[in-house]
Amino acid sequence: MQPETFEQMVSVITQARAHQSPGRPSKLSIADQVLLTLEYLREYRTYFHIAQSWGVSEATVYRIVQRTETELIHSQLFRLPGRKQLLEPEYELVMVVVDVVEHPIERPQKNSELTTPARKMVHTKSQVVVNQATGRIICTAHGKGRVHDFRLFKGGGVRVHPQRQCLADRGYQGLAKPHPNSCIPHKKRPNTPLVFSSAMRIASLPNCGW
Numbered sequence: 722m723q724p725e726t727f728e729q730m731v732s733v734i735t736q737a738r739a740h741q742s743p744g745r746p747s748k749l750s751i752a753d754q755v756l757l758t759l760e761y762l763r764e765y766r767t768y769f770h771i772a773q774s775w776g777v778s779e780a781t782v783y784r785i786v787q788r789t790e791t792e793l794i795h796s797q798l799f800r801l802p803g804r805k806q807l808l809e810p811e812y813e814l815v816m817v818v819v820d821v822v823e824h825p826i827e828r829p830q831k832n833s834e835l836t837t838p839a840r841k842m843v844h845t846k847s848q849v850v851v852n853q854a855t856g857r858i859i860c861t862a863h864g865k866g867r868v869h870d871f872r873l874f875k876g877g878g879v880r881v882h883p884q885r886q887c888l889a890d891r892g893y894q895g896l897a898k899p900h901p902n903s904c905i906p907h908k909k910r911p912n913t914p915l916v917f918s919s920a921m922r923i924a925s926l927p928n929c930g931w
Contacts, residue, residue: 726799727752727759729798730755730793731755733796733798734751734754734793737796747785748776748777748781749775749785753775755789757785758789761782761786768782768783802859804850804878806860810882814854816852816885816888817850817851817852817853817885818889819849819851819888819896820849820851821846821847821870821873822846822849823846845863846864846873848862848864848873848874848879853888862876862877862879864876864877869892870890870892883901887900887903889903889904891905893905
């Protein structure tokens with residue numbers, strides 16, 4: 722997060738609470754409360770561990786997170802552009818990058834009778850659609866860890882304008898059918914030379930970190 726965005730969040734929270742009736746003063750400043758909320762959202766730690774880090778109770782951490790989240794959402798200044806922007810031709814967007822990241826979740830107990838099926842869900846997938854030019858996230862989608870990347874793409878209702886190029890990895894095999902203007906890298910098979918046209922196509926793709 723850029724420092725300017727953090728300062729804007731602090732300003733929004735300060736203005737939102739300026740018109741509220743004052744109560745018992747909080748131990749943490751507004752900047753610390755915003756940082757605590759971002760820490761919870763980014764690291765996904767328990768309220769207990771965050772409370773130990775900040776020297777407050779679990780109930781205080783819960784109230785701070787819930788209140789700060791609500792005030793930031795009501796400001797409508799930190800919302801993603803959304804899926805509709807992908808279909809609007811006047812939106813300044815030439816190329817998008819689609820990828821999936823996995824987040825670990827709590828594993829079941831080993832002595833549980835449902836251990837085997839439950840362990841298939843020890844990760845949750847988050848799909849992000851990013852503006853390749855600016856690096857800004859346009860929209861997201863979420864699913865269970867065992868969901869295929871392309872199925873998550875289709876289930877998330879993502880539709881890209883036909884004139885916009887879409888870059889994705891090999892987890893999105895089949896993307897060319899709903900969106901012909903897409904680029905997916907080819908992988909060299911064992912004991913099989915890579916076709917020259919495929920090699921040139923891979924070399925021409927922008928460097929997007931995969």
